[in-house]
Amino acid sequence: MADNSEQARRIGIIVNGATGGVTNTKHLSHVLVPIIREGGLRLENGERLIPDLLLLARNSARLKEVADKYGLANWTTDLESALANRDYPLYFDAANTGGRVERVLRAFEAGKQVYTEKPLAENVSDAKELVAAAEKSGLKNGVVVDKIYLPGLKKLKHVLESDSLGRILAVNINFGWWVFDGQDQPSQRASWNYRKESGGGLLLDMFPHWVSIIHHLFGDIAEICCQANTLIPERWDEEGQKYRVDVEDSVNAFMTLADGTPVQLSTSWATRVHRKDLMTIQVDGRRGSAVATLHECFTQSLEDTPKPYFDPEHKQPMQFEKQWQDAGGSEPFVHSFRTGWEEFLSHVALDRPFKFDFEAGLQIMQVIDAGYTSIEDRRWEKVPQ
Numbered sequence: 001m002a003d004n005s006e007q008a009r010r011i012g013i014i015v016n017g018a019t020g021g022v023t024n025t026k027h028l029s030h031v032l033v034p035i036i037r038e039g040g041l042r043l044e045n046g047e048r049l050i051p052d053l054l055l056l057a058r059n060s061a062r063l064k065e066v067a068d069k070y071g072l073a074n075w076t077t078d079l080e081s082a083l084a085n086r087d088y089p090l091y092f093d094a095a096n097t098g099g100r101v102e103r104v105l106r107a108f109e110a111g112k113q114v115y116t117e118k119p120l121a122e123n124v125s126d127a128k129e130l131v132a133a134a135e136k137s138g139l140k141n142g143v144v145v146d147k148i149y150l151p152g153l154k155k156l157k158h159v160l161e162s163d164s165l166g167r168i169l170a171v172n173i174n175f176g177w178w179v180f181d182g183q184d185q186p187s188q189r190a191s192w193n194y195r196k197e198s199g200g201g202l203l204l205d206m207f208p209h210w211v212s213i214i215h216h217l218f219g220d221i222a223e224i225c226c227q228a229n230t231l232i233p234e235r236w237d238e239e240g241q242k243y244r245v246d247v248e249d250s251v252n253a254f255m256t257l258a259d260g261t262p263v264q265l266s267t268s269w270a271t272r273v274h275r276k277d278l279m280t281i282q283v284d285g286r287r288g289s290a291v292a293t294l295h296e297c298f299t300q301s302l303e304d305t306p307k308p309y310f311d312p313e314h315k316q317p318m319q320f321e322k323q324w325q326d327a328g329g330s331e332p333f334v335h336s337f338r339t340g341w342e343e344f345l346s347h348v349a350l351d352r353p354f355k356f357d358f359e360a361g362l363q364i365m366q367v368i369d370a371g372y373t374s375i376e377d378r379r380w381e382k383v384p385q
């Protein structure tokens with residue numbers, strides 16, 4: 001095998017949405033800038049792949065601030081000229097969800113390979129258009145999937161693969177926290193998340209995560225029944241203007257997996273946290289149970305399962321949390337977004353297989369569309385396989 005250990009290869013990446021939240025707190029700060037500072041991503045063949053970033057957003061003052069913060073020289077507010085620039089063959093879309101389809105179609109037309117934040121599109125028909133455009137262009141394509149690489153979920157995956165839980169009986173996912181309305185206190189989420197026209201809505205925004213997690217850990221989703229609410233109907237935007245929320249900010253969902261396993265999911269931007277972490281996934285099996293948080297995983301075997309007593313007269317004597325074992329498994333920490341990027345960049349540079357292409361993004365959209373139909377029609381909806 002050739003020794004490529006001294007070779008370095010540059011890859012030009014347009015980063016659209018460079019001033020945005022997820023770009024700054026994850027993609028730039030924890031992935032792309034560290035890779036540049038490390039002298040490139042070491043590929044399987046020994047070469048180093050060095051990202052050269054062209055930052056793109058609409059506000060030049062904020063864009064310059066971001067570029068300066070990370071010591072990056074190249075930025076522009078002009079999508080057209082960025083797409084025309086042949087030095088940057090890879091387009092990354094982390095701008096807001098609304099308008100993604102048009103931006104990505106333009107990127108393919110310009111001959112760019114595309115990596116995009118989730119969701120791939122706002123509905124199935126747009127997602128199909130993107131899959132068709134990707135196939136026609138023959139260009140590499142991928143959608144960000146990051147949550148499955150969280151340490152707690154990786155540990156849960158090991159537990160499931162060890163078969164120690166026996167037959168899986170049911171899965172229960174809880175997620176959410178309080179997002180301020182912008183008046184009581186500044187909101188932690190941008191206002192577009194609460195407006196339909198800009199791609200907002202909790203089902204569209206959060207179910208790409210839940211569906212990829214469920215597919216990865218448990219299997220395909222056969223049917224879904226959702227109940228959605230707009231619990232905080234008025235919010236205040238970045239300019240302090242009051243607006244009406246026209247999308248859901250909480251969703252309760254029931255799903256049945258292809259093998260019949262029931263999954264229950266509660267996810268809300270209007271709840272206060274009284275559980276071990278912002279997200280918990282409980283899996284009950286015939287021979288044991290497991291609970292994953294973002295970073296940890298705990299198990300309880302059949303032998304260790306307590307027999308609690310429902311006692312109206314006395315406070316509960318058992319400390320249930322203490323009856324679980326730490327599943328351990330401390331691999332070196334790798335940022336979950338970095339794993340996604342490393343896999344996509346290996347796909348681009350070395351043609352390694354990549355699971356989360358636009359076709360996978362379309363499958364996720366099929367579940368989300370079925371969820372919206374189920375809300376409208378107030379019934380269970382089958383997910384097209």
Ligand SMILES: NC(=O)c1ccc[n+]([C@@H]2O[C@H](COP(=O)([O-])OP(=O)(O)OC[C@H]3O[C@@H](n4cnc5c(N)ncnc54)[C@H](O)[C@@H]3O)[C@@H](O)[C@H]2O)c1
Nearest residue numbers: 017018019020021022023057094095096097117118119190
């Ligand atoms: N994988 C994850 O965990 C995760 C987390 C958060 C957000 N996201 C996704 O990332 C994307 C951005 O979310 P965010 O929370 O960073 O949003 P944000 O509002 O913080 O940033 C949005 C960015 O898009 C730009 N933008 C806004 N409107 C635009 C328009 N009309 N045309 C072009 N650019 C526009 C803004 O200038 C900004 O740079 C969304 O698609 C969201 O679903 C993913």
